[in-house]
Amino acid sequence: MSQNDPSGAQVPDARGYFGAYGGRFIPEALVAAVEQVAEEYEKAKTDPAFTAELDALLKDYTGRPSPLTDVHRFSAEAGGARVLLKREDLNHTGSHKINNVLGQALLTKRMGKTRIIAETGAGQHGVATATACALFGFDCTIYMGEVDTQRQALNVARMRMLGAEVVAVKSGSRTLKDAINEAFRDWVANVDSTHYLFGTVAGPHPFPMMVRDFHRVIGVEARQQVLDRTGRLPDAVVACVGGGSNAMGIFHEFIPDAGVRLIGCEAAGEGAETPKHAATLTKGDPGVLHGSRTYVLQDEDGQTIESHSISAGLDYPGVGPEHAWLKDTGRAEYRPVTDDAAMQALRLLSRTEGIIPAIESAHALAGALELGRELGPEATILVSLSGRGDKDMHTAAEYFGLYDTDGGK
Amino acid sequence: MASKLSETLAAARAEGRAALIGYLPAGFPTVDGGIRAIDALIEGGCDVVEVGLPHSDPVLDGATIQTADDIALRGGVRIKDVLRTVAEVAAAHPSAPVLVMTYWNPVDRYGVARFAADLAAAGGAGCILPDLPVEESDEWRKAAGEHGLDTVFVVAPSSKDQRLAEVTAAGSGFVYAAAVMGVTGTRAAVGNLAEDLVARTRATTDLPVCVGLGVSNATQAAEVAGFADGVIVGSAFVQRILDADGDEEAGLAAVRALAADLAAGVRR
Numbered sequence: 001m002s003q004n005d006p007s008g009a010q011v012p013d014a015r016g017y018f019g020a021y022g023g024r025f026i027p028e029a030l031v032a033a034v035e036q037v038a039e040e041y042e043k044a045k046t047d048p049a050f051t052a053e054l055d056a057l058l059k060d061y062t063g064r065p066s067p068l069t070d071v072h073r074f075s076a077e078a079g080g081a082r083v084l085l086k087r088e089d090l091n092h093t094g095s096h097k098i099n100n101v102l103g104q105a106l107l108t109k110r111m112g113k114t115r116i117i118a119e120t121g122a123g124q125h126g127v128a129t130a131t132a133c134a135l136f137g138f139d140c141t142i143y144m145g146e147v148d149t150q151r152q153a154l155n156v157a158r159m160r161m162l163g164a165e166v167v168a169v170k171s172g173s174r175t176l177k178d179a180i181n182e183a184f185r186d187w188v189a190n191v192d193s194t195h196y197l198f199g200t201v202a203g204p205h206p207f208p209m210m211v212r213d214f215h216r217v218i219g220v221e222a223r224q225q226v227l228d229r230t231g232r233l234p235d236a237v238v239a240c241v242g243g244g245s246n247a248m249g250i251f252h253e254f255i256p257d258a259g260v261r262l263i264g265c266e267a268a269g270e271g272a273e274t275p276k277h278a279a280t281l282t283k284g285d286p287g288v289l290h291g292s293r294t295y296v297l298q299d300e301d302g303q304t305i306e307s308h309s310i311s312a313g314l315d316y317p318g319v320g321p322e323h324a325w326l327k328d329t330g331r332a333e334y335r336p337v338t339d340d341a342a343m344q345a346l347r348l349l350s351r352t353e354g355i356i357p358a359i360e361s362a363h364a365l366a367g368a369l370e371l372g373r374e375l376g377p378e379a380t381i382l383v384s385l386s387g388r389g390d391k392d393m394h395t396a397a398e399y400f401g402l403y404d405t406d407g408g409k
Numbered sequence: 410m411a412s413k414l415s416e417t418l419a420a421a422r423a424e425g426r427a428a429l430i431g432y433l434p435a436g437f438p439t440v441d442g443g444i445r446a447i448d449a450l451i452e453g454g455c456d457v458v459e460v461g462l463p464h465s466d467p468v469l470d471g472a473t474i475q476t477a478d479d480i481a482l483r484g485g486v487r488i489k490d491v492l493r494t495v496a497e498v499a500a501a502h503p504s505a506p507v508l509v510m511t512y513w514n515p516v517d518r519y520g521v522a523r524f525a526a527d528l529a530a531a532g533g534a535g536c537i538l539p540d541l542p543v544e545e546s547d548e549w550r551k552a553a554g555e556h557g558l559d560t561v562f563v564v565a566p567s568s569k570d571q572r573l574a575e576v577t578a579a580g581s582g583f584v585y586a587a588a589v590m591g592v593t594g595t596r597a598a599v600g601n602l603a604e605d606l607v608a609r610t611r612a613t614t615d616l617p618v619c620v621g622l623g624v625s626n627a628t629q630a631a632e633v634a635g636f637a638d639g640v641i642v643g644s645a646f647v648q649r650i651l652d653a654d655g656d657e658e659a660g661l662a663a664v665r666a667l668a669a670d671l672a673a674g675v676r677r
Contacts, residue, residue: 015544025513025540027469029565029590031572171475177466184468189591191567288514288540289466301488302518303465 011325016205016292019328021321024204025288030184033191038206040111045213050106057102058217061135062092066218068225069385073352074365078372081379084234086222086250088386089357095387096218096246097128097199103214105132108195115139115194119183121148121176121242122313122360123155124387125199130164132197140164143182145175148312154391173306176242176316180290200243201320204291208320215249218384223253226382236261236371239384240363241334242278242314244323246386255331264323265367267309268336278307280319281327281334289318295327310339310395311359313387341366343399346389358387359395414506414534414559414582417456418617418638427634427675429454430619431668432510432643434461435494436486437477438650442657443486444497446650449661451502453668458498459537459643462491462511469512469539471594473644476651488519492531499532506534508561508582513541516549525552535559535582543579550579561585564610566602577614583639584610588622594644596623604636630674640675642667 016022026034044050058064069085088096108116116138120126126142133140142159146168149156159166172178187196198207201215219237226234237254239247241264254260269277277283280295287296289304297305297317309315326332346362348369349355357365361384368383375381389396397403411419421428431450437443450458463478463486470478491509499507509528516524516538528536535558541549543562553560559582564573567590577584588603589596603620610618619639624630625648630640646664653660 023545024542025545026542027539027565028542028563028576029567029587031542031565032567032569171479172465181466181468185471185592188469191590285518287518290468291540296514298514298518300518302515303482304514 011322012205012209016209018322018325020286021294021324022205022208022292025291025293026204027188029188030191033187034204036111037107040107041206041210044107044110054103054106058099062098062102063090064217065221066090068222068229071349071353074349075372077348077352078369078381079375080377081372081375081381083368083372084226084229084380084382085385086218086382088218088246088384089361089388093124093128093131094390095124095128095358096215096249097125098131099217099249100199100211100214100245101125101128101132101197104195104197105136105138108138108197109136111195113193113195115190116197117141117143117183117186117194118197118199119143119176119179120199121179121315122311122358123148123152123159123391124313124358126164126166127155127158127162129197129199130159130162133164134162141186142166143169143179143186145173145179146170147174148176151395152312152391153394175312177304177307200245201248201322202243202290202292202294202318208292208322211245212248212252212322215245216252218246218249219251219253222250222382226380230380233257233260234380234382235375236263236379237382238263238265238364238368238371240265240314240360240386241281241319241323242267242316242360243318244320246384248320248322250384251332262326262332263367263371264332264334265337265363266334267311267314267363268338269308269310271338272336276308277336278309278315278317279336280317281323282336284317286324292321294321294324295319311342311363313358313360314363335367337363337366343396345369346396347400355385356389357385358389359392361386412534412557412559412582414457414508417506418583421456422617422638427637428456428619428639429630429668429672429675430457430459430639430641431455431646432459432461432641433646434463434474434477434481435491436463436481436484437647438480439484440486440490440494443481444494445661446664447494447498448501449664450646450668451505453665454672455505455668457506457508459508459510460491460494460498462488462509462515464512464515467512469592471592471644473647473651474593477647488515492527495528495533496531507532508535508537509533510537513538521548522552525556525558529556529558533558535561537561537563537585539563543576546579563587564606566590566606570609570613573610574613577610577616580616583617583619584614585641586610586618586620586637588620588624591622593622595625595648599623599629599633603633607637627670627674630671631677634675634677640671642671
């Protein structure tokens with residue numbers, strides 16, 4: 001669904017470009033399959049039966065609309081600014097990822113394919129995909145970096161419980177980037193039977209547009225909920241950005257609202273000034289990765305630099321092309337948030353509100369704390385709480401010393 | 410004026426045989442060792458060589474070439490080393506066209522016009538860029554054309570006939586027909602997709618059609634040579650060097666021997 005950008009251009013254009021970013025950098029073997037996805041999606045989105053089926057799933061299976069929660073005690077730490085959380089963590093499967101997965105699962109059925117593959121970082125997209133495959137009866141293979149299978153072991157067990165095959169990818173940095181590489185290799189070999197259910201707003205056209213469209217519901221609901229709750233639009237919308245799917249989902253409806261700041265929080269790992277970070281928009285340069293032109297962490301020879309983040313879901317050296325375009329046009333701002341700031345925000349929300357967020361979402365919370373202190377008590381800040389933190393309890397327990405053997409802290 | 414690549418393929422055709430095209434990555438296992446290995450491809454009987462520019466994210470390569478790329482990148486290979494490889498091989502074998510095969514981002518990052526100019530200056534004959542589809546290739550083809558470089562596009566069994574016509578109209582030198590749907594790597598059988606693809610491709614173009622992906626021995630080479638203008642072999646050569654386990658002379662001898670075997674295969 002293209003829309004008018006502030007300068008009046010349609011994004012993306014027919015070739016999938018958001019300004020200078022996007023496009024379709026794929027091997028010839030995948031051209032027919034990617035064109036089929038694009039054509040089927042164009043048909044589906046104007047088909048009332050498709051929309052009705054998806055809407056029913058989002059309501060009765062996912063549990064939409066997701067609530068908007070005022071977090072008063074947390075707000076006190078954010079300079080007194082009013083912080084409102086869009087509760088994607090309360091969706092079935094525990095994150096926003098299910099929105100896109102159900103849309104693409106219905107599309108897979110329309111295309112007559114019987115097998116789905118997907119990449120996953122934190123495991124949330126993998127769990128959502130495995131869930132949809134169980135629901136629709138598709139064969140399911142999930143590629144996950146070996147490092148991530150260890151730090152998100154709970155989600156590996158969930159995927160296997162749901163009947164998916166989980167492949168631990170041992171090449172390269174053994175994280176999300178390499179899981180995507182391996183999923184592409186599978187797709188090239190099995191494209192007749194298989195849909196690659198890409199999990200973020202990156203990849204070749206039409207994925208950045210289509211995945212955004214399936215997540216637009218986040219911002220559409222939240223904008224109305226904030227208006228109903230507060231009588232006005234928020235001053236800022238804050239979301240974490242790895243590939244950037246929950247951020248595009250919540251930002252999109254607000255793009256025409258010029259007075260609403262859109263702020264993406266990237267993973268700065270040990271610090272954006274150190275070599276150990278995943279702050280692609282802050283520190284990267286335009287290039288081509290995983291099928292589209294976008295910002296990439298790369299060296300001067302165009303080799304991808306390994307990213308680092310305590311959050312598996314943000315540990316990615318690329319980013320969706322629409323974010324690259326929003327950065328260059330100035331419509332959105334992107335800030336780096338360190339591992340430590342995110343972990344402190346995770347603990348703060350847990351202890352002030354009784355909500356344990358995913359480490360990914362905690363980056364947005366840390367951004368909101370900083371922004372609230374800048375804007376003061378008159379401000380209203382909408383935060384995308386993209387996922388829940390159950391999967392991260394091992395990482396958090398080690399970080400804060402919560403196991404009995406550590407004596408607790 | 411016909412390019413060196415076109416002339417070489419035409420000469421093979423005039424002999425009533427398919428051409429043999431060998432691939433190895435630059436910098437594998439070292440820059441100088443890689444140059445000697447590519448020399449060995451030609452000494453063994455390859456008519457054309459493809460020098461791989463290793464990439465951190467080789468999404469179209471199977472485990473064998475991934476391993477070679479890893480070794481090359483960990484060894485610190487840079488684009489300037491790849492260009493030196495091309496220059497030294499081209500200087501030592503003036504009649505053998507030297508192509509570069511790589512993913513798009515290294516070329517994009519290096520600078521499209523700069524890469525074309527530097528590759529031409531090194532004596533390179535052209536490029537194969539398997540993740541750069543025709544629709545995104547205008548800038549590259551303009552730069553390549555200005556420097557007399559060929560651009561070889563890949564076609565796949567999944568390519569529809571109309572698409573084949575679009576792709577072959579944009580390319581030069583030859584058309585790279587992927588024998589199977591999948592990534593690089595040796596396979597027990599070439600399968601029957603390749604012959605059909607070659608026939609469908611020939612219906613759209615006068616360019617030679619060369620077949621790669623999965624070909625690893627003389628029997629397969631002879632089979633493919635029966636219906637294609639060229640036979641492309643990569644992973645099998647890489648595997649010979651990996652199998653030599655650091656013994657450079659043994660690796661070079663194995664590469665030479667395989668090239669000679671395959672060269673006999675395309676002449677059966």
